[in-house]
Amino acid sequence: MEITDVLIGLLAGVIVGGAVAWFALNAVFNKKKNSILEEAEKEGEAIKKEKMLQAKEKFYQLKEDHEKVIKDRNRKIQSAEDRIKQREAVLSKNLEHSKKEGEKVGAIKENLERQVEVIENKQKELEKSHSQNVERLEKISNMSAVDAKAELTKALKDEARTEAMSHIKEIIDEAKLTAGSEAKKVIIQSIQRLATEHAVENSVSVFNIESDELKGRIIGREGRNIRAIEAATGVEIIVDDTPEAIILSCFDPVRREIARLALHQLVTDGRIHPARIEEVVKKVTKQIEDEIVETGKRTCIDLGIHGLNANLVRMVGRMKYRSSYGQNLLQHSREVANLSATMASELGLNTKLAKRAGLLHDIGKVPDDEPELPHALLGMKLAEKFGEKPEVCNAIGAHHDEIEMTGLLSPIIQVCDAISGARPGARREVVESYIKRLRDLENMALSYPGVTKSYAIQAGRELRVMVESDQVTDDQADTLSFDLSQRIQTEMTYPGQVKITVIREKRAINYAK
Known part of the structure; x- marks a missing residue:
């Protein structure tokens, strides 16, 4: 009981001491809180005063700016009103001036109308007088105005035709005088431009005869026969001391072949004179043209190429009479076509297009005219003109690297062309090295x-x-x-x-x- 009482007394003392301490702390805390609140109120009043001052300054600044804007706007409005008043004054003056001008224009218009009326009356009088004169002339000439006009037109046409014929005759005479020199000039320029293409060709053919007595008959009296042959074929015939042979010289192998066949028929027939020469040359020319077309068709059939344009078929046939570095162009093209088809087949490409491009890759060497283009580009343009596919055209144009290759077919044609030309015995020594x-x-x-x-x-x-x-x-x-x-x-x-x-x-x- 005594221990319990002691404990109770101790606990009571602790509680009382804690209460006293709590009250003491509470008093200190309240005092501190009051001081903080007072300081916060003082700072808030100071900030409030500062903000009020700033707000007043901002208000005064905005007010000044607004007054400036209003003054500027009033000044612009005033200037606009002044311009409008000036414009009104100008318009009123112009209106008065326009009224005066309108009165003047009205007077001028009335005057012009009177003058037009006078002119129309005079024109009617002139037409009446003209019709009377025409009637009088018709009575005198016993011919109507339409007939007279037709007669005059006919006379003028006859006169103009006569003058034109005289001018044409003068031009023809002048052309005859200058044709020889101009033709030589054109031929020389052509040879100079195309020397690389033709210098490597065989430009002569040898025509064998049985005896030298035939040379005199081929020459004819005063050279009439040989001149007729040269004029009809365009081939130079060289008759020299070569035994039992006549030289045919021309850069065009087709013309040279025509001359050779014509001479063969003339010598075989025995009748050699100018009229017969012209007849035989025409016949042989037609025969060669038919043979060229037939050769082209047969080549296309042999290679299995279908749908080729007739002009391209004819050019393929002309390749038979063309050689490149001593290699026959048609045989070379056939070889390239077969090589290209084989290579395309190995690579899984279209063999028909490859064969077509291989056959046509040198088509630019046998055109009807001689433009200033490399044969690869010319062949490409001809193929495009006659409806060949873009792959074929690019293969033709790119086989000498004149243009960029755009398909797999182009390098095949280039490689096969090199293979055909580079194989042993295909071509003779290039004339450039000579x-x-x-x-x-x-x-x-x-x-x-x-x-x-x-x-x-x-x-x-x-x-x-x-x-x-x-x-x-x-x-x-x-x-x-x-x-x-x-x-x-x-x-x-x-x-x-x-x-x-x-x-x-x-x-x-x-x-x-």
Whole structure:
């Protein structure tokens, strides 16, 4: 009981002490709270005053800006009113002026109407007078106005026709005088532009005859027969000392073949005279044209190509009479067509299109005219013109890299063309290498001092060198000839032997005045 009482007393003391402490803390907290509230109220009053001042300043600023805007607007309105008043004044003046001008225009219009009325009356009088004169002339001439007009028109037409015929005759006479020189000029320009295409061709054919007595008959009295043949065929006929042979020279193999067949028929028949020559040439020309078309059709049938335009078929037939670097163009095209079809089949491509493009890839070498285009681009344009598919046209145009390849067919045609041309025995030596060898010979001689001119003649088997007599002595000429021969032996490749001739001459020139 005593312990319990002690515990109770202790607990009561603790409770009383805690209550006292709580009241003490509460008093301190209330005091602190009151001080914080007072400080917060003071700060709030200060902020409130500051914000009020800022709001008043902003209000005054906005008020000033608004007054400025109103003043500007009033000034613009006033200026607009002033402009409107000025415009009204101008319009009123213009209106008064227009009224005055209208009165003037009305007077002018009335005056013009009176003048028009007078003119119409005069015109009626003139027409009446003209009709009376026409009637009087018809009575005098016993011919109506329509008949007279037709007669006059006929006379004018006859006169104009006569003058035109005289002008035409003058033009024809002038053309006859200048035709020869103009034709030569055109031919020379054409040869210069197309030298690369035609220099590599066989440009002559040999026509064999049984005896040289036939040469005189082919020439004819005063050369009439040979001139008639050349005029009808466009082929130059060379009759020289070659035994039992006549040379036919022409860049066009078709014309050369026509001349050869015509000569063969004339010699076989025995009747050689101008009229017969023209008849045989026409007949052979028709025969060759038919053969060209038949060759083209047969080639297309052999290769299984269908639906080819008739013009392209004819060009395919013309390939028979064309060669490229000594290789027959038709055989080359057939070979490329077969190679292309084989390669396309291996690659899983369209073999018919490949064969078609292979046959037509060199079609630009046998056009009817000779435009200034590479044969690949010309062939592409011809194929486009005659309705070939874009893949075929691109393969034709791109087989020499003139245009960009757009399909798998194009490289096949290019490769097959190279295969056909590069196989052993397909083509002879390119003429460019022959010409280059001759130029190298001449340039080698020109590299020596004192040499003025050099000429490679006899197909490169002789080199003639002209030297200045003032700069090169006789002994030096001998040395030059020897040095050139040694250089040619060591630096160049050539068939047979090359003769070097150094020419030195002294010229003394004076003038008698």
